[in-house]
Amino acid sequence: MTATLTRADVVAAASSKRRRRVPSWIAVVPLLVFVAVAFGVPAVAMLNGAFTVKNQTTGATSYSTANLTESLKGAYLTALIGSVKLSALAGALGTLLGLPLAQVVVTSRFRALREAVLTASGVLANFGGVPLAFAFVATLGNAGVLTTHLGLKDKGWDLYSFWGLVLVYLYFLIPLMVLTITPALEGLRTQWREAAQNNGATGVQYWRHVALPVLAPSLLGGFVLLFGSAFAAYATAAAMVGSSIPLITLQIADAISGNVLVGQENVALAMSLDMVLVAGLVMAVYLPLQRRSARWLDA
Known part of the structure; x- marks a missing residue:
């Protein structure tokens, strides 16, 4: 007996293939974006500020470990x-x-x-x-x-x-x-x-x-x-x-x-x-x- 494919079967098969092509990690992207914004940005700002030293005479800034050294004194x-x-x-x-x-x-x-x-x-x-x-x-x-x-x-x-x-x-x-x-x-x-x-x-x-x-x-x-x-x-x-x-x-x-x-x-x-x-x-x-x-x- 030869099976007859209906239009609905063809559409369902095509939709299933499209779903299989979508990587599963896509669902995690919103969480990764939230973590990057909520934790990554403050962490980068903290690291940048911790190593930034301002020259009081010229007002120029430079990177140094002076702040870390001072924090341990x-x-x-x-x-x-x-x-x-x-x-x-x-x-x-x-x-x-x-x-x-x-x-x-x-x-x-x-x-x-x-x-x-x-x-x-x-x-x-x-x-x-x-x-x-x-x-x-x-x-x-x-x-x-x-x-x-x-x-x-x-x-x-x-x-x-x-x-x-x-x-x-x-x-x-x-x-x-x-x-x-x-x-x-x-x-x-x-x-x-x-x-x-x-x-x-x-x-x-x-x-x-x-x-x-x-x-x-x-x-x-x-x-x-x-x-x-x-x-x-x-x-x-x-x-x-x-x-x-x-x-x-x-x-x-x-x-x-x-x-x-x-x-x-x-x-x-x-x-x-x-x-x-x-x-x-x-x-x-x-x-x-x-x-x-x-x-x-x-x-």
Whole structure:
């Protein structure tokens, strides 16, 4: 029997051929254009400004590393080191406190509790800036509700200090760690614990020799993520401590507002480049750890 092609069949076949000729990457072009405009243009402007030096006598501009050199001296270097210390400490504490909380959520038999904690973590992980600073000032500031009620000021408590800022950062870093480490905890096989128990291992031995080695890449990756989040935070610290604690983000804000010496107008861009380099180093550590953890847990 000979098949008869109708006009509709011919049109459909031609349309299918045209669709196959269109490359699949065309659909990604709008996203690439948006990324180039939103991230590429500011990055190029920052690089150009960081290496541009203006001669105050002639007004001529030239490319030099003077701004980068200046950004790694004096108060600027102190602020960079202060941000690294604050971020490292807050990230480490957030990792240590977030892990057991996430484990309780994963092993809980109450589904409502699990969903409530994960939902709250998603909200609190993104709750920062001036509202967070105001909430802590009203609660634990010099005239805060808990400070006055518990007499914390007489006991040496000071919210507007390094440790006070660490406490505030933990408010959003611990929930972020819970969200980050929960999938890894869910990937731990029940058979691994059963095998360890059958061989006479205690709960501590199981965590020491089995669970923690498997979770190590995820834990380190979570720490790196928390470090980056704390390192880039600005509004909370600016609203709470101002310039009393040296932080690189606060120094950049001062430099942008004109609080620099003559001829150092682009030092703020150089400090921003320093932050980008630190963030790039953080991501260079985080991505391999994430891939390694995924291989372990998917095995």
